[in-house]
Amino acid sequence: MKKQRNKPRGLQRRKAIAGYQFISPFIIGFLLFMVQPFFQSLYMSFSKVEIGAGGFTMKLNGFTNYIRAFTVDTEFTRLLVEEVGRMTANTLAIMVFSFFVALILNQKFKGRALVRAIFFLPVILSSGVILGIEYDNALLSGIQDVIQQSTQFANVSDVVGDILEAFGLADALVAQVYVLVDSIYDIAISSGIQIIIFLSGLQTVPEAMYEAAAIEGCTAWESLWKITFPMVSSLFLVNWVYTIVDFFMRSDNEVMKKIQATMIINLQYDFASAMAWVYFGVVIVIIGVSSLIISKAVYYYD
Amino acid sequence: MINTTTKNKMDYWERNKSSGGYLLKKTVGSISYRIIRAILLFGMCFMIIQPILNKISISFMAEEDLYNAMVISIPEHFTAGNYNLAVMFMDYWKTLGNTLLISATIALLQIAACTLVGYGFARFEFPLKKLWFACVILIIVIPPQTISTALHLHFRFFDMFGIAELITGSTINLSGSVLPYYLMSAGCMGLKNGLYIYMIRQLFRTIPNEIEEAAYVDGCGTFKTFYRIMLINATPILTSCYLFAFVWQWTDGFYSKMFLGNIKLLSIQLQQISEKLSSYMINTLHLAGGATIGYTQCIIATGTLMVIVPLLILYLFAQKGFVESLSSTGIKM
Secondary structure, three states, X not given: OHHHHHHHHHHHHHHHHHHHHHHHHHHHHHHHHHHHHHHHHHHHHOEEEEEXXXXXXXXXXXOHHHHHXXXXXXXXXXXXXXXXXXHHHHXXXXXXXXXXXXXXXXXXXXOHHHHHHHHHHHHHHOOHHHHHHHHOOHHHHHHHHHHHHHHOOOOHHHHHHHHHHHOOOOXXXXXXXXXXHHOHHHHHHOOHHHHHHHHHHHHHOOHHHHHHHHHOOOOHHHHHHHHHHHHOHHHHHHHHHHHHHHXXXXXXXXXXXXXXXXXHOOOOHHHHHHHHHHXXXXXXXXXXXXHHHHHHHOOOOO | OHHHHHHHHHOHHHHHHHOOOHHHHHHHHHHHHHHHHHXXXXXXXXXXXXXXXXXXXXHOEOHHHHHOOOOOOOOOOEOOHHHHHHHHHHOHHHHHHHHHHHHHXXXXXXXXXHHHHHHHHHHOOOOOHHHHHHHHHHHHHOOHHHHHHHHHHHHHOEOOOOHHHHHHOOOEOXXXXXXXXXXXXXXXXXXXXXXXXXXXXXXXXXOOHHHHHHHHHOOOOHHHHHHHHHHHHHHHHHHHHHHHXXXXXXXXXXXXXXXXXXXXXXXXXXXXXXXXXXXXXXXXXXXXXXXXXXXXXXXXXXXHHXXXXXXXXHHHHOHHHHOHHHHHHOOOO
């Protein structure tokens, strides 16, 4: 009697134990290398850290570091606002661009494998230190200036800008779009993974749906919005979060540069952690609010 | 039969007429769409490759070519001197060996650990599963920079629950040694490891339950089922995860600088190349002004090329692993 009741429980318990065995590397790693630094960093941001010969001492001093970040430090607030603005604009542009490219790369045409290979090249080219180096490439812009001066042709985007201004369209929104069009290269090289994710989503949309829609008289444009878009809408959420996280871990991020300089060069661990936590908090709020909004619009087929 | 096919071929205009011009409109539309698409794709591909081509041409230029407005892409004074300098500054061959070894082993360790964890999350029910998975999401979202301060001190004065201090009387300085990073990788706390766990979990969730159950019925234990049945099914995606881990580790500057500072790695050497150039100019060639901006950029371009060329070669051979296996299986996120 007792044995019989215990038997299913026993299997469940065995499975639970096996589950814990499988995730044990993560648990150990998380407890050893994440939990302590996580809380220590939080604690540090509220205290004054002094580094001595045998170790370091921390003394709580309330919000001093945070107040310093916002009121005393001249750069931080400005950099923070700038980076958040740049992040929002870039993330939106990356989403549109990568969805569009994924749609094209999902079609059948000659040389598709080659084009795909080129589009995913940025996954290599825009990672880690290479991106940071790419950005201050003064020589390239120098060469560009020389070409412009020597050929005396006006820059295309300048001309378009002038025309827009002449029509009185150059308000803030158009200006923003204009900046994005100018930075199409940055957008293209930071959307490699997003394209892969969208592409993998597009493959899961059953062909039969399109056929049925076409028979019912649906145009390609309509089936894009009525079928493709809802079917991959969950991936918008994934990509959105991924892009934001990716953006603020990039090595050309001004706020992160400042934090690292404060920590490694000036050895002000307390102040650096406070700034890092402010930035982290801001990004978490952005991710939370925006994914809440997006997840309302996401459609789950199953 | 023959009659109908010839009829179809011959009478395009007739068919067009009978459809009221619809056929012609459709053909023109699809052809122009294809042309526009081809132009667009060509433009974007060119935009992506152009910086590499540019770097290649710059890396072969002698210094005077850089300032010559007539020279744009084909160098007038062809030279391999930039490469010699870059090899010297980066201690290239030794650094390359180090980087290969570290990237390969770290990526292997990370993917092995993440596979186990991802499998655990995908296939087993256990108490507090949601909480642990929330922790995985947390490590995806927390930028390492936020906790880097504390992590730095954590390893500078490393101590496991005060044991080391009891025995030796002081804490162990692990900053600058390789060990902590290997430990972190084994504990899934390395670069982007949360992402790998997430991806691998999604993958294992797509494998049908019946395969697993059949293995259990035939007497496989959980671990045997894992490596005899599930792992084989997952190989393509695990390969591409491994490739990503390898490449990202190769170019990573953050963890390398923090934990592997004493070992010469390409990413770190590349960041220091301009300082080395100017000190070489001043100390060895006795040029008081150091290197000019243009020449520094030229050497940086050469160095960058040398860092990414091994990756490009890898990409050429393993292109399918990078792209096709991930995109064609259609992982549901």
